[in-house]
Amino acid sequence: MTTDHRGYFGELTAALRAAQVPAEQIDTTVADLAAHLAETGTAPEEEFGPAADFAAQLGGAAPAVTGPADEAETWTWTADVYNDRRLLAVHGDQGWEVERLDALGRFVCRRARDTALRWEYRREIVNGKQRDKVLGRLTPEGWELCGEWFFYAYFKRPKAASAGPAAALDALPARPARSWYIGVKGWIASVGWLAVVAVILTAYYSRNLDFAVAFPVLLAGTFGMTYWVRRTVTKSCGDTT
Incomplete structure (x- = not known):
């Protein structure tokens, strides 16, 4: 039986980061689990179940992330509808999470310094009854509505949902100098x-x-x-x- 469990623990780590579990707690948890497997000689899937399900259990039991306000960066920017999706992809890869759109249609973002994740976004056209249809289609896939502007709705989800451990963000790029992107x-x-x-x-x-x-x-x-x-x-x- 293989003792290389890096794939399992990589998936578990990414899922815990997506649940905003503190990095120090993730490292301690993974080390304890690895030590336990070394003693029992069992496979992680047999001992703990699928990594995503196990992470949901651990993340749900984790305490909320608290701390001084300066542990997170905030940034507000705007773009026209011809460039917004491209720029959301760029900034999402830099760890910026869109929390909402303000009254002027600007993207209000937040980035945690110690637990930053890569984010992916999508934009949908919503009109009347179509809004519920779009939400019903995207919500089961992990997409969360993060803002609406006229007939557009913007959705976000941690990139780990589609890219797995490769979505981990090890270094934070500098905050963009611009906040106005109109083509x-x-x-x-x-x-x-x-x-x-x-x-x-x-x-x-x-x-x-x-x-x-x-x-x-x-x-x-x-x-x-x-x-x-x-x-x-x-x-x-x-x-x-």
Whole structure:
């Protein structure tokens, strides 16, 4: 019988990190378990069961991570809908966890210094009843809703769920210097929408356009810009509705 249990303990370690068990506690637990197996000569699967199930038991019994606020970094950033998924992948690999989207649509992130994990993200289009359908499809796969903006919903999960031990983050890259990522297409969409509003308001206040005309045109322009943004993003990113 093999005595090399690195694969099992690697999976166990990654799962415990995903459950936010303190690193020191993980090391002590793994050392104790390895010593126990050395004495009994049994395989870890026979003694403890599947690594993921065993980690759930250990993680559930673990105390909550507490400590001074400076043990975790926080960072807030924003991007247009043409770049958000690419940047979420980049920053997720650096250990940044999106906690929520604020009222301005910015990603509010946190990164624990001692127990940082790699995170993966996905974006879905949600409309009305479709929201429950999307949640029902993704929740069983470990995806957690972390924010919504207009008709987009963002989901996160620890990368260990798909990459296993390879998702462990041993060193933390420096916090990005930028917090504003708006590309050319994003600026075109923003400026175009503002231009429509400006033209309508200027015409109205100069008394060249009646409110009964201005309001429907403004409303139509707003919906038109929203539709254009959604269509171009969906086409370029391959989202489904």
